[in-house]
Amino acid sequence: MSKTIDRRHFIAAGAGAFAVPFVSRGASAQGASQGTSQVTWPARQIRMICSYPAGGQTDLLARAYGEFISKQVGKTVVVENKPGASGAIGTAEVARAEPDGHTILCSISTTYIMNRVVMKNPGYDMDKDLTLVSVIPGAGLLLVANPKTGVKTLEDFVAFARKSGKVNFGTYSAGSAPHMTINELNKQCGLNIEPVHYRGEAPMWTGMLEGTLDAAMGSYTAAQSVLQSDRGTVFAVHSKKVDAIPAIKTLPEQGATSKFFTVSGFSGWAVPKATPQAVVDRLSELCVAANSDPKVKEVLATFVLEPAIGVKETNALYQRELPIWIESAKSLGLEPA
Known part of the structure; x- marks a missing residue:
């Protein structure tokens, strides 16, 4: 029932970028919330900030999915590890970034849900500052x-x-x-x-x-x-x-x-709140499409994880689990640090 897990295969990419000569698909952002302006995404290199250390599950997911996204859109995806404070350091940086889809967060439900309960000031407000794009439902602990x-x-x-x-x-x-x-x-x-x-x-x-x-x-x-x-x-x-x-x-x-x-918790991706919906939708599509990539499948199998789900399913899962996590967390009686 055991698996042989060779993390060196994944870590070998290091903190470098993945660049491939494919032309990206343009994304038009329209709607009441975004006005009538149009944007093409991506227009430049993409930063994917992983709020946990290199070599761990979240990092390896970021690199595998980031490489796939890079191949599809023809722009470099650079994975940057910004760990610390249960993911709050990297998350706060993404929350402050330009909402144009060129800065993406890869983190876990502890960061997206729990920090608001256990930290006095995590440096971001999940519901006001960030939009979930796609998540990978948690495996059974x-x-x-x-x-x-x-x-x-x-x-x-x-x-x-x-x-x-x-x-x-x-x-x-x-x-x-x-x-x-x-x-x-x-x-x-x-x-x-x-x-x-x-x-x-x-x-x-x-x-x-x-x-x-x-x-x-x-x-x-x-x-x-x-x-x-x-x-x-x-x-x-x-x-x-x-x-x-x-x-x-x-x-x-x-x-x-x-x-x-x-509840199961999750790992996944988020962008600054005002990111155009068309960009959010395209990113979500790419995360779901990545599930069929051999390297992504290998990482998912290594950690016994389910595939990434789309933006609608992601936010339905978040809204369903959020009050349960919050209630259970508050019942611990922990003083926010």
């Missing part, structure tokens, strides 16, 4: 138990937690999906699961390997070091089944009732 617990199902885990009185459960950051999952399970089942927050998935899974955690929650790909060494047992997936482990049931399938267990 794995709930993994230390084998010594004997846990194989959610029912087993609840019984273990009640018997133990206290459970050390790893998360990859405060305010993350694992943190909210712990909170919701505590509320539903009357448990005392203690979140142990790490700075990222890698150190969290190291904690599982070292045996210091009773359980942890994260992505299928990042969990491979634990699963392949038989140092963890998957007992549930958050809201979506994972194709590589189809026998593992979701939390709702095992009786968990919180609305939070119906």
Whole structure:
């Protein structure tokens, strides 16, 4: 059930540009919100700002999709990594950019949704400053138990937690999906699961390997070091089944009732709010078309991700999940930093 993941293949492109000799398709922007003016896009090099570090999932998606877009429009796409503050640094830069489609953000739902709850001043207002173009719905996150617990199902885990009185459960950051999952399970089942927050998935899974955690929650790909060494047992997936482990049931399938267990989060692209709708639509079309590109398909398969969806579906997903994320996040009682 494991995959061999060679990230060097993707990272080799570095922070450089992708330029190819194809003629771009012009885009006309008309409508009440844009007046009657017309624009041709792209007119010059495109900057794609990735608000997370080089070499990670978000970066590799940005580079694969950016290369495809470059080939289609005949203009260079430069991927720039601007990490920090849960994606807020890079996002604020895009929010301030000219709304002409030549500066694009690639980020994740933490940046698009959660920062407004956990940060006093992220430097941008998602709903006023940015427009979502296309997203890749999140994969099912794995709930993994230390084998010594004997846990194989959610029912087993609840019984273990009640018997133990206290459970050390790893998360990859405060305010993350694992943190909210712990909170919701505590509320539903009357448990005392203690979140142990790490700075990222890698150190969290190291904690599982070292045996210091009773359980942890994260992505299928990042969990491979634990699963392949038989140092963890998957007992549930958050809201979506994972194709590589189809026998593992979701939390709702095992009786968990919180609305939070119906959301998936996402990775994807956004542009400054006043970007002409025709440019937004063209970018969305390109992201969807990229799903058939071999390099894009390889990255999606590496991280067990679904293909990118169009602008209408993207914004419907955002509006559907937004209030659930906000409600669950606020229930954590975290003071904005």
